[in-house]
Amino acid sequence: MSGADPAGGAKEKETPSILTKAFDVLNAFNQNERVMTLSQLARASGLPKSTVHRLLARLVEFGAIEHHRSGYKLGLGLLQLGATTPAAKMRDQAIPYLVALQRWTRQTVTFAVLREFDVVYLEKLAPADSPSTLVSIGARLPSNCTAIGKALLSYEDLDDLAAFLPLRLHQMTPHSITNADDLVEHLRIVRKEGIAREHNEAQMGLEGVAAPVVVNGFAVGAIAINHGPNAPASGRVDAALRDTTAQLSAHLRSYVVAAPEGERLVPRTLSDPPPWG
Known part of the structure; x- marks a missing residue:
């Protein structure tokens, strides 16, 4: 049978x-x-x-x-086909903001979206002499191991997130957060501060910061800056990143269908696509 x-x-x-x-x-x-x-x-x-x-x-x-x-x-x-996706349209809108941020920091700037528990990189702007990393356009990395992934996850429903995660998360280096409860507590801090940080968690020697691009309460994407030896002071980098994501968020609002007046968008889960991207 x-x-x-x-x-x-x-x-x-x-x-x-x-x-x-x-x-x-x-x-x-x-x-x-x-x-x-x-x-x-x-x-x-x-x-x-x-x-x-x-x-x-x-x-x-x-x-x-x-x-x-x-x-x-x-x-x-x-x-x-790829150029007709909503994610590609969002990338096109983000490019001027990413270019301006990369020119000012002279560091590697990336833009990514969340798909289930992975981040998918839509763009990477890097100096000619930047070291090789795992990040490339189209690459997928576990979100718990990257600053850009943690920035995106911080806008999930953190009270329910642990139920969607495996007890043991993917580990890329000894510094990766592998416990689901520890990750959720870490994400609460990220959500409060608006900035996620990465220290040797996806690749040894790779550090960076990221912030979400938030539209109608959803993190539709995120921008990350990978630090190098000649990076501006961290406080200035954080401020530039917050300012850039705020500007891009405001720009993208006209491309997202708003919820009817008086309704709140239902919080999505990791298995649901965001309203944009």
């Missing part, structure tokens, strides 16, 4: 769909492997070479994949 066992037995393993396999191929590309051969894609996706070959033919037809010499690369069709 197929399906779920009423007594709680194991479910029959679902056969991956053609759509799942197509995304396995697309997800095989990364920052280090921008052009891949058929054999490389088969190994990275875990799919038979014949299956990958058929999928590539269709993906090329749809513009999601393009030929590149003897291999393949992601196509501009994906860029067109």
Whole structure:
């Protein structure tokens, strides 16, 4: 008998769909492997070479994949789709504020949104001589390990947040906050101060501060500054970050549909998308 066992037995393993396999191929590309051969894609996706070959033919037809010499690369069709997302629109609106902040601090400035328990980076502006970090556009990192993630989480319902978190959170360095209750108490401080801080929690040697971009009571995004040896004094950095996020929040309000008069927006959970982004 197929399906779920009423007594709680194991479910029959679902056969991956053609759509799942197509995304396995697309997800095989990364920052280090921008052009891949058929054999490389088969190994990275875990799919038979014949299956990958058929999928590539269709993906090329749809513009999601393009030929590149003897291999393949992601196509501009994906860029067109990505550019139509609300998050991309918000990034476009944020760019002038991010540029101004980066020029003043001469440090790395990032912009990200929350997706479930991860932060997804939409933009990164860095000096030419900045050290390599885990952060790149499109990268996902555990929110408990980053200042930008903690800034975003601080606007969740903190009384209920612990119930949505695993007891043991993801650990990227020995300094990461891994206990859910400890994280919630830390977030209460972040919410009160309006600034989140990061000290070697995602990557050793990486420090920074972040503040949320708040619209109608939701943290729709956050901006972070990673400190370097020539950064301005911390108090001035905090003030500039608060000022920038306040300006961007005010600018974005015209792009968010307000709740009807007399109603309050229902607080979202980590599984729900924000009203913007």
